[in-house]
Amino acid sequence: MAVQLNHLSTLNSNKHEKQPKPPLPTTRRRPTATLQVHAVYSSNGRQLIQSGAVRPIEPKDAATAIVYEGFTLLDIRPAWEREKARVTGSLHVPLFVEDKDNSPVTLLKKWVHFGYIGLWTGQYFTTLNPDFLLQVEKAVPDKDSKLLVACGEGLRSMMAATKLFGGGYKKLGWLAGGFNRAGDGDFPAVEGTEKLQYATIGGASYYFLQLLIFLEGAGKSN
Numbered sequence: 001m002a003v004q005l006n007h008l009s010t011l012n013s014n015k016h017e018k019q020p021k022p023p024l025p026t027t028r029r030r031p032t033a034t035l036q037v038h039a040v041y042s043s044n045g046r047q048l049i050q051s052g053a054v055r056p057i058e059p060k061d062a063a064t065a066i067v068y069e070g071f072t073l074l075d076i077r078p079a080w081e082r083e084k085a086r087v088t089g090s091l092h093v094p095l096f097v098e099d100k101d102n103s104p105v106t107l108l109k110k111w112v113h114f115g116y117i118g119l120w121t122g123q124y125f126t127t128l129n130p131d132f133l134l135q136v137e138k139a140v141p142d143k144d145s146k147l148l149v150a151c152g153e154g155l156r157s158m159m160a161a162t163k164l165f166g167g168g169y170k171k172l173g174w175l176a177g178g179f180n181r182a183g184d185g186d187f188p189a190v191e192g193t194e195k196l197q198y199a200t201i202g203g204a205s206y207y208f209l210q211l212l213i214f215l216e217g218a219g220k221s222n
Contacts, residue, residue, distance in 0.1 A: 085192035
């Protein structure tokens, strides 16, 4: 009997050893496709700026770059931010547009934004403008043109500069820190009902976006 038990134990052991192990995952799951886009573009944008491929220009130096160096100010904020305040004569092509999709993914995003955070930010839900590059090319067909890309805080314009650089625009400036860091006299003429430095996404929405990008970057390094 002892021999039979030992024999069965050996067979069971061999049986377990011969079973194939489940394959290890080859890719890491990402929270959402939107996070991937934000993280990739912001990371590439920083690299372009650090390498000198995209020139950072402080708001106090923007007027000089526009008047004396031939830069065109490209405002990539959504229309509702631009309506509040804008630099007179600036070109407008939004990087983000209102997200009117009611698919389950979008509804989940809305639930996370309002339910999980628990804050009403007063902002529209946005999605990347799929025609951004095409619209810039239509407005500025000469890709040797100098474009100073600007948004409210500098993050979205960094993403826009990455897309433009990849699309062939090589003479790019980035408004460092965005309009938030602009002083009252940095731009000669401003239109709208608010001060330029306040007409931006701001508040919880902006910091939530920064947090998502930070978490995505941390996930890549692990």
